[in-house]
Amino acid sequence: xxxxxxxxxLFCLLLPMLAILTPASSHPQHSQxxxxxxxxxxxxxxxxxxxxxxxxxxxxxxxxxxLIKTLPENSLHYPSLTTLSLACNHLEKLHPNxxxxxxxxxxxxxxxxxxxxxxxxxxxxxxTLRHLKYLDLSVNKLDEVMATALLENLTSLEYLxxxxxxxxxxxxxxxxxxxxxxxxxxxxxxxxxxxxAFDSTPRLQRLNLALNYLPCLMDFHNTQLVVLNASHNFxxxxxxxxxxxxxxxxxxxxxxxxxxxxxxxxxxxSRLRNLYLSHNVxxxxxxxxxxxxxxxxxxxxxxxxxxxxxxxxxxxxxxxSLHGDISSxxxxxxxxxxxxxxxxEFIHKMPLLSRLRMxxxxxxxxxxxxxxxxxxxxxxxxxxxxLKEIVADDVTLRTLSNLTYVNVSMNxxxxxxxxxxxxxxxxxxxxxxxxxxxxxxxxxxxxxASASWKTNMSLRxxxxxxxxxxxxxxxxxSGLSLTHLELSENPGLKGEQSIRILxxxxxxxxxxxxxxxxxxxxxxxxLKSLNISCNSLAHLPVSILHxxxxxxxxxxxxxxxxxxxxxxxxxxxLQTVFLTGNPFNCCKTEWFRTFEATKxxxxxxQSEIECMDLFQTHSISHAQAFFCHEEYGxxxxxxxxxFVPLCISFVGISMIILFTLKPKVIENSIKKKYLxxxxx
Numbered sequence: 082x083x084x085x086x087x088x089x090x091l092f093c094l095l096l097p098m099l100a101i102l103t104p105a106s107s108h109p110q111h112s113q114x115x116x117x118x119x120x121x122x123x124x125x126x127x128x129x130x131x132x133x134x135x136x137x138x139x140x141x142x143x144x145x146x147x148l149i150k151t152l153p154e155n156s157l158h159y160p161s162l163t164t165l166s167l168a169c170n171h172l173e174k175l176h177p178n179x180x181x182x183x184x185x186x187x188x189x190x191x192x193x194x195x196x197x198x199x200x201x202x203x204x205x206x207x208x209t210l211r212h213l214k215y216l217d218l219s220v221n222k223l224d225e226v227m228a229t230a231l232l233e234n235l236t237s238l239e240y241l242x243x244x245x246x247x248x249x250x251x252x253x254x255x256x257x258x259x260x261x262x263x264x265x266x267x268x269x270x271x272x273x274x275x276x277x278a279f280d281s282t283p284r285l286q287r288l289n290l291a292l293n294y295l296p297c298l299m300d301f302h303n304t305q306l307v308v309l310n311a312s313h314n315f316x317x318x319x320x321x322x323x324x325x326x327x328x329x330x331x332x333x334x335x336x337x338x339x340x341x342x343x344x345x346x347x348x349x350x351s352r353l354r355n356l357y358l359s360h361n362v363x364x365x366x367x368x369x370x371x372x373x374x375x376x377x378x379x380x381x382x383x384x385x386x387x388x389x390x391x392x393x394x395x396x397x398x399x400x401x402s403l404h405g406d407i408s409s410x411x412x413x414x415x416x417x418x419x420x421x422x423x424x425x426e427f428i429h430k431m432p433l434l435s436r437l438r439m440x441x442x443x444x445x446x447x448x449x450x451x452x453x454x455x456x457x458x459x460x461x462x463x464x465x466x467x468l469k470e471i472v473a474d475d476v477t478l479r480t481l482s483n484l485t486y487v488n489v490s491m492n493x494x495x496x497x498x499x500x501x502x503x504x505x506x507x508x509x510x511x512x513x514x515x516x517x518x519x520x521x522x523x524x525x526x527x528x529x530a531s532a533s534w535k536t537n538m539s540l541r542x543x544x545x546x547x548x549x550x551x552x553x554x555x556x557x558x559s560g561l562s563l564t565h566l567e568l569s570e571n572p573g574l575k576g577e578q579s580i581r582i583l584x585x586x587x588x589x590x591x592x593x594x595x596x597x598x599x600x601x602x603x604x605x606x607x608l609k610s611l612n613i614s615c616n617s618l619a620h621l622p623v624s625i626l627h628x629x630x631x632x633x634x635x636x637x638x639x640x641x642x643x644x645x646x647x648x649x650x651x652x653x654x655l656q657t658v659f660l661t662g663n664p665f666n667c668c669k670t671e672w673f674r675t676f677e678a679t680k681x682x683x684x685x686x687q688s689e690i691e692c693m694d695l696f697q698t699h700s701i702s703h704a705q706a707f708f709c710h711e712e713y714g715x716x717x718x719x720x721x722x723x724f725v726p727l728c729i730s731f732v733g734i735s736m737i738i739l740f741t742l743k744p745k746v747i748e749n750s751i752k753k754k755y756l757x758x759x760x761x
Contacts, residue, residue, distance in 0.1 A: 113128075120143070124145045125146045139161060140161050146170070149170040156179055160183065163188065174196075174199035174203060177206050180209050187212050188215035189210075200227040213235060215239065220245035235259060239263045244268045244289070246270050249273060256278060261284055264287040265289070268289045271294060275295065288310070300320065300321075301320065307330050307331060308331075313338045318342070318346075327350075334353060337414065339360075343366075344363055358415050363420065364421065416442075435460065437460070442466050444467070445467055445468060447472070449481070458484050460486045464492070483507055510541065514570075516548055518548040540561050547571065553575070558580070558583055561583070565588060567590075569594055573595070581604065585606065590611055592616070620640070632655070633657075639663065645672065648671065661690055666692060667694040688702055
């Protein structure tokens with residue numbers, strides 16, 4: 082119908098005004114999005130609906146961090162769309178025909194939304210996607226009933242993320258249609274029971290169960306799994322089914338941060354390469370299988386399926402050989418457990434073992450020869466164990482030709498045990514910190530560095546922190562090519578000459594709390610990192626200004642300031658500096674402003690660097706009005722110290738003059754005030 086007369090004129094006048102008043106988000110245009118080839122980036126635009134007007138060839142549409150609540154019928158008009166991301170919106174519901182025009186969708190990201198509100202309608206929409214391979218439903222407040230409904234008929238799905246939801250229990254119906262599923266993320270839920278939930282997923286290879294409430298993993302029989310992460314649960318038992326003859330494909334098993342009492346009952350035949358068991362309470366108990374010592378101790382235990390009372394498992398607890406197939410293990414992480422020994426031939430059964438991490442256990446003695454370590458060992462960490470002795474014969478030391486990194490810090494080793502390590506031919510880094518080492522070089526053999534302190538041309542990093550060193554003989558390091566030397570926490574240490582031998586090679590030198598903070602470092606041209614903390618230094622050593630340092634540790638000294646010329650030179654080179662624990666003068670903080678203005682310097686703990694003025698201690702980073710002379714930066718303390726004696730002198734002189742010149746006046750005044758007549 083044609084519009085005539087005043088009505089048409091009014092419409093024409095109102096149309097531009099309506100266009101102005103209508104919010105842009107109600108009619109989103111593709112101009113709001115950034116187009117990159119066939120991808121449309123529409124993130125963080127406060128959109129309330131899917132934008133229109135994008136090219137029909139768009140294959141990926143990102144709408145993350147917007148305000149979209151629903152996807153109505155036919156809201157997607159892009160037939161070539163394969164990937165849609167709506168993470169971090171307010172999405173509550175999808176209409177059953179939402180994807181009617183986008184049948185080629187393979188990837189959906191609905192993370193961090195509110196899909197629990199209308200999950201049945203959303204489930205109907207998802208069922209129409211026959212090619213969907215990737216689905217992210219994380220952080221949507223979904224329980225197991227909602228999740229099961231949303232996953233119905235998604236037979237092509239290969240990757241599923243359900244992390245951060247409210248799943249409590251899974252059974253055989255949870256993933257019954259996901260026959261093509263390869264990767265499943267269930268971390269950060271409330272799971273406490275899993276009952277044959279993965280029997281319908283024969284292609285599942287990667288499973289993440291971390292950060293749940295699982296008390297145990299029994300009857301493990303998923304032979305196709307390659308990676309299983311069950312860390313940060315409450316698992317006390319891990320038991321694989323022992324009657325399966327097929328080879329388990331498991332390569333990585335992470336059971337760290339649980340409550341494991343025993344070494345896990347691994348599959349009889351597997352391809353396990355990486356086994357992470359840190360921060361449990363694992364121990365070996367073979368020594369308890371002694372009827373004479375423990376006559377009434379039960380040595381077997383039965384595990385029942387409490388629901389059906391079938392598939393009972395009996396295990397002999399004290400038989401430490403029941404650890405399954407470990408022949409292919411390359412990384413074994415047993416940090417933070419309660420191991421006192423290795424079972425007989427336990428290490429020998431791992432010929433490919435390259436990394437063994439055993440810190441924070443209860444080992445007291447270690448015989449490398451009896452344990453039969455293989456030549457594959459590359460990294461060995463047995464720090465913090467209370468070790469008193471390490472024993473090895475020459476054949477074993479030659480066998481360990483690949484051992485490169487050794488950490489035996491925080492033990493009770495002496496010189497004889499530590500000296501063995503320096504015969505390892507490929508050793509590059511050894512940490513002997515916090516042992517009773519001293520220096521393994523008798524004074525009478527000072528001219529021959531190989532006498533007891535073995536020379537090793539491959540060694541690059543040597544850590545001797547807190548080893549009760551009092552003196553380092555002049556030629557102790559003459560046979561070494563060290564780039565890192567850590568000698569901190571050895572108060573009163575003497576050994577300037579031995580350190581200077583390394584001057585042309587050292588990149589890091591640690592002299593914290595040694596009393597050697599004023600060592601002349603002019604010749605240390607390659608030094609990049611220096612620790613001279615806790616040395617009572619009142620002034621910055623001049624020699625460090627000539628170095629191209631990147632990191633400098635000056636904590637816990639007695640520095641009151643850093644002269645401007647020194648601060649400028651350091652600011653042009655340093656990247657990291659530690660300054661806390663010094664009594665800086667608030668009236669001489671030009672150095673701080675220089676460092677602060679240099680954006681390339683990171684002052685570690687900047688908010689904790691303090692200074693003192695006349696009255697109190699301040700945080701140096703706070704822009705406070707310190708009690709200082711503004712022009713010259715001098716404290717007003719000197720002015721007060723001069724002014725107070727002058728005032729006292731003036732008052733004293735005035736009193737003397739008053740008593741001398743007018744004694745009668747004072748006498749009459751006293752009588753008038755205190756000698757009044759009374760009625761008595």
